[in-house]
Amino acid sequence: MTGSYDLIVIGAGPAGLAAAWRAAQRGLKVTLLERADHVGGLAASFEVGGVRVDQGSHRLDPGTPPAILHDLRALLGDDLQQRRRTSRIRVGDQWLALPLRADEVARRLPPSFLARVARDSAVSKFRREEADTYGGLVRNRVGPALYESIYGPLAEKQWGMPGDRISAEQARRQTDRLGTWRVAARALRRSRKRGTSATGGGYYYPRTGFGQLVEALADAAVTAGVEIRCEAEVDRVRVTEDEVEVSTQDGDVITGGLVFSTLPLPVLARIARPAPSLTSIESSARLRYRAMLLVYVVHQGGRWSPHDSHDIPDPRTPVLRISEPANYRNNPDDPVDRSVLCAEIPCSMTDDVWGLDDESLADLVDEALGLTGLPKLNRVHVESRRIGQSYPIYRVGYEQDLTDVDTWARMIRRVVTLGRQGLFVLENIDQALLLAYGAVDAIRDDGRFDRYAWTVARERFARSGYVDGLS
Incomplete structure (x- = not known):
């Protein structure tokens, strides 16, 4: 399959979907390439035991910029629910509410x-x-x-x-x-007697799972004219004087005037032509990602707890967080006789835990519950998912390597990197969407990309600070 487009977007996560949609709304001819058989990336939802679950714990921050929140409300309507946070964290031998x-x-x-x-x-x-x-x-x-x-x-x-x-x-x-x-x-x-809260709590969450948000973005993109191609893994990005040529493992070749890439920076460095310098290649190889094991346990007997998530600093268990997706939402269609827990286990792909079978992983979850005083599970089913590149590792000294690779990436004509993987950042969904909007806004009416405007948007993002899910 061949084709020529104004914009080629690589990766159908939140940033890629939002960018493709917004660009198509401006009248650009857009195609979006995704290597998986579905859209959404790590923000996608799927079903376990008849319950819609997410890939880890996801929320939409209440501080989402008004323009983006307005667009999401227009896409989701009343299904975008405002929820009160019921998270907890284990401190010593006690569970404390978050916030x-x-x-x-x-x-x-x-x-x-x-x-x-x-x-x-x-x-x-x-x-x-x-x-x-x-x-x-x-x-x-x-x-x-x-x-x-x-x-x-x-x-x-x-x-x-x-x-x-x-x-x-x-x-x-x-x-x-x-x-x-x-x-x-x-x-x-x-005053130890004062009943003040340290910070406000709450978030937005779609009625049928976080994946409903990215599915709505995908539907809006298609309606606006975007051609979404799943199972299209990109293996070459070749920049010429007049265009960018993107090829996939299936042999498809697509050309465009501009590429938005959400690929991990080390992957882009490996497949880009002309290739980066040896120094940039070596720097990209030192940019490492943490892997994540997600263990889904079906609990028979209704809801397992009244809380949406439990954060576990305890070093005696590899489980970092246990969430109960059905508690993030108010969905009458969720079954009442069972629930699903999602246990997050950060790791390396070389760790022993990475190779465990599902039942052994479920045993680790049971041990975490016993160590931390959480209720026992009535386990009837377990399955797991493995994410090789979950989020970047900010080891001491990573900044120079990232600067080397990012400097190279900024110099590639007609190619713009964005999203968590493309910028090597640990961002929230609202921040990914904000950068996607900024990237599209930097496309001039003549189709050329305004590097000044994009640099200003990136610098504003870098100064804004980052919030993670454990605050």
Whole structure:
């Protein structure tokens, strides 16, 4: 299959779908190539045991820019529900609600631990910030007590290395999570009897699963004229003077005036022609991603808990988070006699856990429940999914490698990188959509790409900060 287009989008995740849709609305001829047999990327939903589930824990942030939220509401209508957060985190041997409440923290945690937290908060302004590593920066912001009990174990579990080997940039991208504890600590110092909440809670979520959002974007894109081709894995991106030629493993060759790529930067470096320099290739090889095991356990007997998710810093189990997708939404079509849990296990593809069968993985989930005081499961079915490249690893020194590769990518004529993988960022869905909108806005009326406008959009995004799902 051949064809010529104004814009070729590679990757049908949220960023790719939104960019394709918006570009088609502007009158561009657009095609979108996706290697999977479905759209959505990691934001897609699917069915386990008759229950729609997500690939991990997904929410739409209430701070989503108004223009984007307006578009999503127009696509989803009342199915885009505003929900109250019911998450919890394990601290010591206690479960605390997220967002944190100072009264609950004061009531549930040991006085000796609270005294350490309050003392750390009181002296925080006198600590000199060490900006070299995640460990050093977080210790200075929240104090040793919270770091040793929560942030250190979370970092090692999530990233596969101690906090002192992780770049300080990762801490800067967790401002809200750090601020939650700092506000709670200050509240504790003022009055342990005050019932204030550390921060607001809530999110948007579609009625039938998070995948409903990306499915709506795909439907809107097709209606606007986008040609979506699934099972089309790109194996070559060749830039010439007048166009870009994109080929797939099936032998299709497509040409276009502009390419938006959401491919991981190391993949783009490997398949681009002309090829990058040896230095850029070596730098791209050092940009690593964390893998993720998702274990879905069907629980017979109705809802397993009233909470949407449970975050587990405990180093005795590899399970980082357990979520119950049906609790993220109000959907009368969800079955009442069973529920599904999703356990997230960050890992490397070389770790022993990566090769375990489904029943062995379910046993690990049972152990995590027993270690953390969570209810027992009435397991009737289990299945798993493996994601080889879940999110980037910000090891100490990654910045130079990313700069080398990103500098090369910015110099490729007619090719623009965006999305989580394309920019090597740990972004939320609303941020991915915002960048997609910005990329389309940078296309001039004559079809040329305005690099100045795109650079300004990227710089604005970089300064805005990052929020992750554990805040």
